[in-house]
Amino acid sequence: MIDKRADDLARAFEGLGDGISVMIGGFGDAGRPAYLLKALLDSGIKDLHFISNNAGDGDTGLGAFYHAGRVRKLSCSFPRGSVAPLMEKLIRAGEFELEVMPQGTLAERIRAAGAGIPAFFTPTSYGTLIAEGKETRDFDGRGHVLETALHADVALIHAEQADRFGNLTFRHLARNFSPLMASAAKRTIVEADHVVELGDIDAHNVHSPAIFTDLVYQCHDVPEDSWHDWRASA
Amino acid sequence: MIDKRADDLARAFEGLGDGISVMIGGFGDAGRPAYLLKALLDSGIKDLHFISNNAGDGDTGLGAFYHAGRVRKLSCSFPRGSVAPLMEKLIRAGEFELEVMPQGTLAERIRAAGAGIPAFFTPTSYGTLIAEGKETRDFDGRGHVLETALHADVALIHAEQADRFGNLTFRHLARNFSPLMASAAKRTIVEADHVVELGDIDAHNVHSPAIFTDLVYQCHDVPEDSWHDWRASA
Amino acid sequence: MTPLSRNGIAARVALDIQDGWHVNLGIGMPEMVANYLPEGREILLHSENGILGMGPSPAEEDVDWTLINAGKKPVTALPGASYFDHAWSFGIIRGRHLELCVLGGYQVAPNGDLANWARDANDPLPAIGGAMDLAAGAQRIFVMMTHNDKSGAPKLLESCSFPLTGAGIVKKVYTDLCVIDVADNRFTVTDMVEGLTREELQNRTGAPLHFADQVAVLKDPA
Amino acid sequence: MTPLSRNGIAARVALDIQDGWHVNLGIGMPEMVANYLPEGREILLHSENGILGMGPSPAEEDVDWTLINAGKKPVTALPGASYFDHAWSFGIIRGRHLELCVLGGYQVAPNGDLANWARDANDPLPAIGGAMDLAAGAQRIFVMMTHNDKSGAPKLLESCSFPLTGAGIVKKVYTDLCVIDVADNRFTVTDMVEGLTREELQNRTGAPLHFADQVAVLKDPA
Numbered sequence: 001m002i003d004k005r006a007d008d009l010a011r012a013f014e015g016l017g018d019g020i021s022v023m024i025g026g027f028g029d030a031g032r033p034a035y036l037l038k039a040l041l042d043s044g045i046k047d048l049h050f051i052s053n054n055a056g057d058g059d060t061g062l063g064a065f066y067h068a069g070r071v072r073k074l075s076c077s078f079p080r081g082s083v084a085p086l087m088e089k090l091i092r093a094g095e096f097e098l099e100v101m102p103q104g105t106l107a108e109r110i111r112a113a114g115a116g117i118p119a120f121f122t123p124t125s126y127g128t129l130i131a132e133g134k135e136t137r138d139f140d141g142r143g144h145v146l147e148t149a150l151h152a153d154v155a156l157i158h159a160e161q162a163d164r165f166g167n168l169t170f171r172h173l174a175r176n177f178s179p180l181m182a183s184a185a186k187r188t189i190v191e192a193d194h195v196v197e198l199g200d201i202d203a204h205n206v207h208s209p210a211i212f213t214d215l216v217y218q219c220h221d222v223p224e225d226s227w228h229d230w231r232a233s234a
Numbered sequence: 235m236i237d238k239r240a241d242d243l244a245r246a247f248e249g250l251g252d253g254i255s256v257m258i259g260g261f262g263d264a265g266r267p268a269y270l271l272k273a274l275l276d277s278g279i280k281d282l283h284f285i286s287n288n289a290g291d292g293d294t295g296l297g298a299f300y301h302a303g304r305v306r307k308l309s310c311s312f313p314r315g316s317v318a319p320l321m322e323k324l325i326r327a328g329e330f331e332l333e334v335m336p337q338g339t340l341a342e343r344i345r346a347a348g349a350g351i352p353a354f355f356t357p358t359s360y361g362t363l364i365a366e367g368k369e370t371r372d373f374d375g376r377g378h379v380l381e382t383a384l385h386a387d388v389a390l391i392h393a394e395q396a397d398r399f400g401n402l403t404f405r406h407l408a409r410n411f412s413p414l415m416a417s418a419a420k421r422t423i424v425e426a427d428h429v430v431e432l433g434d435i436d437a438h439n440v441h442s443p444a445i446f447t448d449l450v451y452q453c454h455d456v457p458e459d460s461w462h463d464w465r466a467s468a
Numbered sequence: 469m470t471p472l473s474r475n476g477i478a479a480r481v482a483l484d485i486q487d488g489w490h491v492n493l494g495i496g497m498p499e500m501v502a503n504y505l506p507e508g509r510e511i512l513l514h515s516e517n518g519i520l521g522m523g524p525s526p527a528e529e530d531v532d533w534t535l536i537n538a539g540k541k542p543v544t545a546l547p548g549a550s551y552f553d554h555a556w557s558f559g560i561i562r563g564r565h566l567e568l569c570v571l572g573g574y575q576v577a578p579n580g581d582l583a584n585w586a587r588d589a590n591d592p593l594p595a596i597g598g599a600m601d602l603a604a605g606a607q608r609i610f611v612m613m614t615h616n617d618k619s620g621a622p623k624l625l626e627s628c629s630f631p632l633t634g635a636g637i638v639k640k641v642y643t644d645l646c647v648i649d650v651a652d653n654r655f656t657v658t659d660m661v662e663g664l665t666r667e668e669l670q671n672r673t674g675a676p677l678h679f680a681d682q683v684a685v686l687k688d689p690a
Numbered sequence: 691m692t693p694l695s696r697n698g699i700a701a702r703v704a705l706d707i708q709d710g711w712h713v714n715l716g717i718g719m720p721e722m723v724a725n726y727l728p729e730g731r732e733i734l735l736h737s738e739n740g741i742l743g744m745g746p747s748p749a750e751e752d753v754d755w756t757l758i759n760a761g762k763k764p765v766t767a768l769p770g771a772s773y774f775d776h777a778w779s780f781g782i783i784r785g786r787h788l789e790l791c792v793l794g795g796y797q798v799a800p801n802g803d804l805a806n807w808a809r810d811a812n813d814p815l816p817a818i819g820g821a822m823d824l825a826a827g828a829q830r831i832f833v834m835m836t837h838n839d840k841s842g843a844p845k846l847l848e849s850c851s852f853p854l855t856g857a858g859i860v861k862k863v864y865t866d867l868c869v870i871d872v873a874d875n876r877f878t879v880t881d882m883v884e885g886l887t888r889e890e891l892q893n894r895t896g897a898p899l900h901f902a903d904q905v906a907v908l909k910d911p912a
Contacts, residue, residue: 104558104601116784199769338780350562433547
């Protein structure tokens with residue numbers, strides 16, 4: 001029997017240690033897996049390599065990890081938000097590495113990892129600073145840059161619905177990077193607003209098919225205050 | 235106002251002439267755009283380059299075009315079916331060119347065309363006859379083959395539902411290549427079982443977004459006999 | 469001489485958006501263009517976070533934080549909208565399906581180069597977002613910006629000194645002072661605000677200006 | 691000595707499919723494996739034309755020609771099935787998400803090479819379909835075929851003479867006579883039908899056979 005539903009958050013990161021790469025679904029707050037991020041924070045795992053479009057804000061969610069000194073590297077497209085000054089300080093101290101790339105390149109590199117494509121050419125960033133040192137090639141007279149697949153050890157995903165096989169739907173624009181990340185990580189952990197019965201999600205309208213999902217948790221709100229536990233443990 | 239709905243089939247191929255490349259959605263009969271294929275046959279356009287997973291069967295649908303001597307080239311993954319002997323005869327007579335590639339490579343080349351990716355590496359076909367003469371490269375110790383985007387002048391698509399913007403849904407596995415082809419052709423022509431009102435298709439469950447669609451026709455059955463008109467015109 | 473307000477620039481850009489176009493409005497000032505889309509034209513707005521057919525801001529009680537634009541502001545979905553993942557969304561961008569993208573700009577050069585993501589090649593926190601994909605992928609790039617920066621320095625220059633977003637991609641520039649066609653390696657002014665002389669405009673610009681045979685009066689169309 | 695029927699081979703293959711696996715069954719004989727999936731195991735069948743969670747053939751009155759398998763035969767969708775386009779479907783294949791693919795075979799060699807798409811490099815109508823993607827992408831490839839071709843010639847050979855589908859990818863071979871592990875550049879027999887001697891089996895095979903310490907009796911499990 002295939003039953004990916006789980007209760008015990010300890011299972012989520014079982015067998016994983018410091019230094020893992022973690023993809024985090026979401027664009028801004030839409031599709032941000034706050035419940036699982038809190039579980040990751042509580043797990044104590046450090047030296048994390050985050051792969052996330054946005055850097056995070058404040059000292060909750062993603063932001064808490066910078067404050068707690070738990071992130072070694074961030075791969076993203078848009079390192080803005082209120083964590084920026086702290087990130088800058090960490091970079092200058094040599095304690096943090098930032099890899100910034102165009103958003104479409106980030107998405108396509110993740111999609112490529114899930115789809116078994118090790119590398120592709122894209123016109124994006126050709127002729128810019130971002131392309132420096134990269135292999136380039138002309139197609140139809142236009143310059144293109146070679147980019148490689150971006151894999152991860154773990155993906156944390158927030159879904160609207162999930163069934164026991166791990167089929168997912170997303171609300172409005174909470175979809176964004178999530179199906180791509182689900183396909184690109186060795187272990188895909190899902191929090192869902194609604195854990196539903198098999199067949200409740202119409203086969204036509206599954207947004208991320210079961211095969212990419214490893215674990216499904218019922219999502220719960222994370223009290224604002226609880227993010228600050230890192231202060232005690234830091 | 236955006237209204238892609240059309241009645242007059244003459245509009246479908248307006249301004250297009252002999253030698254065009256035509257992507258044809260469908261896998262077997264699932265998602266095969268019979269109504270538009272008949273319109274293409276009636277248009278008299280010849281020297282066609284078909285891009286279709288399957289070669290076709292019998293002397294209706296795709297098959298009619300071989301009998302009528304209207305296809306110059308077929309790019310596909312699976313040239314079997316009852317048209318095979320005729321295709322073989324045409325190939326030996328030098329009147330027909332066949333390009334066969336792995337099904338996933340066909341799909342990914344079409345997807346790449348729609349997504350602005352001019353070329354990508356795939357592990358599929360490495361070390362086989364199909365890879366001969368192609369650029370190869372190792373990634374993580376595995377051989378890969380460079381494949382390029384496959385564009386077309388026209389895509390013919392069968393949808394279950396279409397609205398006036400051109401948003402599409404597909405029934406069961408009639409989806410297959412269709413959204414990819416819709417994105418990869420200069421002109422995407424759709425036949426739909428149901429032409430519906432704007433908003434009837436939930437934004438969450440659009441299978442092919444409006445931006446790829448150019449024309450929407452209400453689909454009608456094609457009488458079996460009518461395929462044989464080519465005999466008169468040939 | 470009265471420069472256009474930001475709303476005025478937005479309204480002027482909107483006039484040049486044709487019926488039936490699929491358009492991405494960049495983060496910041498370009499977002500305002502959505503408020504001025506001309507009556508009678510049906511224009512589908514795309515946002516890189518996965519929507520085609522984006523509508524105006526919702527009433528406060530209807531805000532849903534899973535329905536936001538690329539600038540993370542709440543929006544709505546029009547009838548006929550569609551949602552898709554980031555692979556499709558950037559496939560739409562990179563695959564040249566959008567007729568237009570309107571971007572903000574730090575610097576534009578007559579060869580069509582645009583700089584809009586970093587003011588310093590050594591910026592420790594360079595924020596690219598979707599701009600480079602839009603620059604490389606949209607069929608046309610319109611840039612919307614103030615003619616001069618806060619210190620009065622020109623943003624239209626012989627060549628960009630800031631890191632490029634894209635090379636040779638800008639088709640038109642809309643500022644608070646004028647509208648400029650970018651083609652054939654030169655800036656050609658097509659619209660100017662009233663009470664501004666060509667010499668004054670040239671003085672506030674860091675590259676030679678050419679002028680169309682007919683230069684229209686640029687005023688707030690709203 | 692009674693060779694296994696095709697159904698018998700299918701049933702034997704099915705025994706080796708683990709609970710929870712996502713499996714693609716190739717066109718032809720492998721499709722029959724679906725009829726023998728062991729009770730108590732939940733196995734999700736994938737078909738390259740865009741489904742995960744494929745069910746058995748429908749009753750005749752329920753046939754829907756938009757719901758077919760890769761062999762174009764009518765199928766059903768189980769509760770919990772999902773449909774997707776060909777880019778996702780082959781992403782699942784090429785991205786190594788399937789635990790298993792069962793393919794038919796023309797020839798298999800001890801190095802794991804498989805030929806199953808053309809009997810002649812100059813075949814004017816070579817039919818590849820999804821086989822090369824499956825060969826390159828699935829985590830494991832099991833091959834299911836008769837031990838000898840219609841003329842009695844062996845299909846297990848020192849090296850494949852037909853054009854390859856994939857190089858070094860076969861993990862197990864199931865024939866009407868035996869089950870073979872393919873590893874370390876050799877064939878190791880793990881199961882044999884009753885009444886067949888090792889010498890007879892070797893005589894019907896075009897490459898040296900090794901034998902497991904315990905060779906199980908191969909019989910129709912159905």
